[in-house]
Amino acid sequence: MGMDALQVFPVSRAAADQRAGWAGRTGPGTCYRLYTESAYLNEMLPSPVPEIQRTNLGNVVLLLKSLKVENLLDFDFMDPPPQDNILNSMYQLWVLGALNNVGSLTDLGWKMVEFPLDPPLAKMLLMGEQLGCLDEVLTIVSMLSVPSVFFRPKDRAEESDAAREKFFIPESDHLTLYNVYQQWKQHQYRGDWCNDHFLHVKGLRKAREVRSQLLDILKTLKIPLTSSWPDTDIVRKAICSAYFHNSAKLKGVGEYVNCRNGMPCHLHPSSALYGMGCTPEYVVYHELILTTKEYMQCATAVEPQWMAELGPMFFSVKDSDTSLLEHKKRQKEEKTAMEDEMENLRKEQAEAEREEREKRAKQRQSVSTLGLPEGSSTYLRPERLGL
Template identity: 65%
Template sequence: LDTYSCIIMDEAHERSLNTDVLFGLLRDVVTRRRDLKLIVTSATMDAEKFCHFFGNVPNYTIPGRTFAVDILFSKNVVEDYVEAAVKQALQIHVQGRKESLWFAGDILCFMPGQEDIEVTCDTLTEHTYLIYKFQAFASIRQFVNTVSYAIKCRKISYSMTSHDYSASRSWKMLLPLAVLPIYSQLPSDLQAKIFQKAPDGIRKCVVATNIAETSLTVDGIAFVIDPGFCKLKVFNSRIGMDSLSVFPVSQANANQRSGRAGRTESGVAYRLYTLNQYKHEMLLASVPEIQRTNLANVVLLLKSLGVQDLLKFHFMDPPPQDNILNSMYQLWILGALDNTGALTSCGRSMVEFPLDPPLSKMMIVAAEMGCSAEILIIVSMLSVPAIFYRPTGREEESDTKREKFSVPESDHMTLLNVYQQWKTNGYSATWCNDHFIHAKAMRKVREVRSQLKEIADQQKMKIVSAGNEWDVIRKCICAAYFHHAARLKGIGEYVNVRTGMPCHLHPTSSLFGMGFT
């Protein structure tokens, strides 16, 4: 950083793994260099903690330009947040906020994950369809009675009363509600729909994961519905795997979500939890990623930067000691660290690849075993989220297409097969759509592959193909992931060799339901 005199770190409150490591490193740099200015900025963060960490530095509060947001808490504890969110969205749409602003403002509803989003969208669509179906009735009372009866028959648990409609004099003018989901597995053309302006009078209801909290801003949002849950990646050192689990959001997250309603005009945030829950059951800020993730990459990075004693490194929130030791053990069995905890030559090569240590090891072993071209593709395919998707209503058709790619010996070979067929078809996006494959994910795979190839060339690794020698490729994968080995116990059931943890084949695996082992 010799050529720089000022560094700005934005969105500090997100506390991702890399920013936390960077804080520790920059703290050491700032203590040595008096001429370097470090500016840390954030929308919602505990400024005192940051000031104290950098040695009681001054902090400045700059007032924002957002509009006022009314925050409304639930009176009672909500049992089913999906049902409560649907009810709240319909109430907003039917009642309107003020008679003069009958159609003003779109709705943003947060949900923890894809499954919840799909259920919410389906239920909302079904309910709005019911409302419009019975809209033609002359009297409100008759309208309400008929809807209530229809809902009872359909066993839909949303009670409607004439009060719900009395706020709007012109309930007959009620126009459709456009329900738009957004989550990472959704094809990009459908994701882009949330940013398009709805036709006059039609209100948008965007149902999103916590990506809509900070990463993207949708114009025209005046109502936010916050069920108070999100999904977090948590590393379980006993199993040695990350798992996505649903947790209550923190107070900082809740405030960030509410702020989304006041971007373009004053708005309302409906929180589907009580004030008591907000004050006493929610953390002030979410648990930093460094305390709930696998640290193998961090350990490798810090060792390469010359940090010998990791337990003395300045972390703003030190990770659990078990996690550090577990990660060091994993690196030791992969051959990246020696018996004294210092980097080996293999470890130095692994640092050069921006990958998880087992994947870096796979690349190094592949160069020695003469199948680096295939492993390069497999590693790239493993670096992106799922490439197959199952659209609602076409599950069987997509499963049939997916089976055509299956290689019975291995899921990794299945991924290799998909890439090779995509390459044969001229990297076509149409081919991807026909076979229920994310074209955007495949383009990303191609980018990752070219970047990894550049790094391999810099490392003077030869890119050679094993041809039809698929067993060599499987040996390579075993050389990197042997610590995940499991022994067969019953039909489709295994136990982890090292931890004795019971494991099962995933339904999407090529080996699932093979009938033989």
């Protein structure tokens, strides 16, 4: 679905039997099963669904492509994921610019392989380098790689909400996370400061660790650190470059619809944009989480022009002087160019295979006639070998 859903799901029969085996392991015990026999036989799967079949395969596809695996649909997986999942992940990588029109890794794709991150986060880092705001993007990516750092105890909810609001940067949750990290850094990474501001010190320390690891990778790739602070627009543009496929348009108060598939998305009450006063018309979000509603996690306001510039395969700014016919004509030209590219690749591959076959045939020929005088038989008599 392109969405992370925390759904309650029955255990599998294999997992239930394993749990039942725990009763009486170290002493006499009884296992009480809180479900009927018919539920066990009819509602439970024989074994759990392997993770590779129910998660985003962006990283897997990127890794296999870097290992020169050309045809992923014929790859011998131990638990083959559905073909649609592989194709969707390849499509997502093509959209991000990691794969070219014929499915090979681009220069950007080869760089993205180096980072142990989701492809959109790796793309955000590399766009941060191009736009000159790598320092800010590095911190944001590190903060997105750890669970939420905000702490909201039940008995002090109002207090913690007020503390969280102090960090808000109204147009972006991503920049709010950056602000939290910067404030913590200014206070010498102190744990007591985190407790006073309802922040998880463990999460922040983990984010600092991730940041230093990513910094080491950037150093090995010889990518220099650049900063654009306090110009936040450039940072928002870098975020948009990686998440324009997760963009949503305003529909009602705090309610959005996904620009591509029309899926309803809602701003979470804890989002910085929720209490902004005026809700932005276009936002991009990190991911959709399905709980009571489809909530956007980590949203940032963006300009529609950026979406057209960075995601031309989905969005375009309608010029008043261009007609529908011209638009269709341009689309047709782009499609023809892609088909030509595919045809050229097929020809190149066929040519390479033919050359390879000829080369092998020549090698076999030279091996069979190796070291024999011209016109002599290839059969060697025993006395010739001194036997």
